[in-house]
Amino acid sequence: MSNKAKNILLGLAIIMLAGLLWSRAILSISMGLFLIYAVYNAYHQKLKLLSNLLFIWCLCPFALILMGIYQDGFNPSNLQHLLGLLVYPIAGITAIAGEKYSFTKTISQPWIHAALIALLYPLGWFVLHASEAFELYGQGRILPVFMDTDHVRFSIFLCSALLFTLLPVSNARYKKTSFAILLGAIIFLSVRTGWVIAAIIVTGYGIHYLKRKPLLDRHRNRNILIAIIALVTIFAITPTIQQKIRYTIYDWNNYNTKGYDSTYSDGVRRAINAVALKAISEDHASAIGWSAIPSTLQQKFTQVLNGQKTQYGWPFNQWLFWWMGSGWWGMILYSLWLFYPAWYGYKHNNPFLIIWTLAIAFSCLVETTLNYQYGVLLHVWPIMICWQTFKQLPK
Numbered sequence: 289m290s291n292k293a294k295n296i297l298l299g300l301a302i303i304m305l306a307g308l309l310w311s312r313a314i315l316s317i318s319m320g321l322f323l324i325y326a327v328y329n330a331y332h333q334k335l336k337l338l339s340n341l342l343f344i345w346c347l348c349p350f351a352l353i354l355m356g357i358y359q360d361g362f363n364p365s366n367l368q369h370l371l372g373l374l375v376y377p378i379a380g381i382t383a384i385a386g387e388k389y390s391f392t393k394t395i396s397q398p399w400i401h402a403a404l405i406a407l408l409y410p411l412g413w414f415v416l417h418a419s420e421a422f423e424l425y426g427q428g429r430i431l432p433v434f435m436d437t438d439h440v441r442f443s444i445f446l447c448s449a450l451l452f453t454l455l456p457v458s459n460a461r462y463k464k465t466s467f468a469i470l471l472g473a474i475i476f477l478s479v480r481t482g483w484v485i486a487a488i489i490v491t492g493y494g495i496h497y498l499k500r501k502p503l504l505d506r507h508r509n510r511n512i513l514i515a516i517i518a519l520v521t522i523f524a525i526t527p528t529i530q531q532k533i534r535y536t537i538y539d540w541n542n543y544n545t546k547g548y549d550s551t552y553s554d555g556v557r558r559a560i561n562a563v564a565l566k567a568i569s570e571d572h573a574s575a576i577g578w579s580a581i582p583s584t585l586q587q588k589f590t591q592v593l594n595g596q597k598t599q600y601g602w603p604f605n606q607w608l609f610w611w612m613g614s615g616w617w618g619m620i621l622y623s624l625w626l627f628y629p630a631w632y633g634y635k636h637n638n639p640f641l642i643i644w645t646l647a648i649a650f651s652c653l654v655e656t657t658l659n660y661q662y663g664v665l666l667h668v669w670p671i672m673i674c675w676q677t678f679k680q681l682p683k
Contacts, residue, residue, distance in 0.1 A: 294389040300318060308662070312436075326385050333385060345380070345629070350373060352622055353578075355614035366578055379669050387679055400466055406434050407470075410433050441660065447474060447485040455640065471490075476526060478532035496639040548596065561603050564603035575615030582602070585601060606622075606657060607622075637678075644674055
């Protein structure tokens with residue numbers, strides 16, 4: 289039964305990853321299948337879920353989201369938010385019920401394989417369309433990717449696989465090679481969110497590694513020095529990186545001298561967030577409910593920017609979103625919930641929980657990561673995998 293349950297868990301992970309890369313419908317179906325699997329195994333194992341901290345943490349979003357729902361009730365927009373958060377308890381029950389079936393290893397290894405396979409599309413496209421690719425980078429755009437060309441979430445997906453190559457799971461001799469390939473691809477694809485998250489992963493794991501090893505180790509110090517030199521060299525000579533850096537400088541300079549321009553990505557983000565903050569501070573647009581945010585933001589945008597319009601309905605910052613929707617108290621409770629896994633990781637000497645919590649928190653500074661199906665999934669499943677990493681499995 290144990291091998292059968294483990295194989296089913298592996299099969300469901302593959303279906304989920306296929307949906308993550310190619311089909312939202314398959315992704316949603318996989319969550320339903322995970323729920324059936326998790327509830328069945330939890331019932332037969334007689335698990336006491338309500339006394340499990342992991343499960344309680346996964347239930348908290350349902351209580352928190354109500355702080356922005358009561359204003360307008362369960363309308364379609366609010367229901368969509370609520371349904372998106374179902375992934376948290378589904379992943380939580382699966383992680384707890386799958387603990388005896390090597391949950392971390394069973395999910396993380398096909399995740400790494402899927403990331404490596406997914407790289408074939410953008411890298412292959414680059415080889416076949418090199419001149420067009422350089423033109424795209426010069427315009428601040430990026431190569432086509434899976435996940436409905438959601439470049440930010442795709443880079444987060446690659447970074448999660450990068451973190452998984454560092455997990456202490458057995459029978460993973462390919463980890464060092466996979467780590468090098470994924471890190472190189474993240475740098476090459478030039479999504480800045482990916483750069484920062486990769487830096488958080490490397491720095492966080494580096495600190496953990498140095499704490500475990502003797503301070504004076506000639507070979508270790510040599511390897512670290514070589515790695516630093518290699519990274520600096522990559523950033524100095526890779527054309528795609530140079531194009532992205534030049535565009536970023538151009539975008540920011542244009543915003544500072546000419547003001548808002550809808551054709552520049554960074555300028556749009558800065559303008560939307562500035563308008564959201566003005567709406568909160570000047571119009572007291574706080575605790576207005578999730579459904580009221582789009583119209584409030586768009587109306588204030590037109591007012592502040594002399595009649596210009598925007599199609600965006602959320603700030604590019606998760607904390608501004610929670611502040612507008614649920615008030616400052618909701619924003620504080622959301623922050624406590626978001627950072628709890630990092631605190632738990634610190635108390636239980638689990639650096640992977642700390643790393644991924646900080647990685648997602650950074651992405652939330654420049655995106656409403658947890659408002660998207662991909663974002664929620666890429667938050668909770670890596671958290672579950674990292675949370676269960678050091679669990680003692682039965683013999």
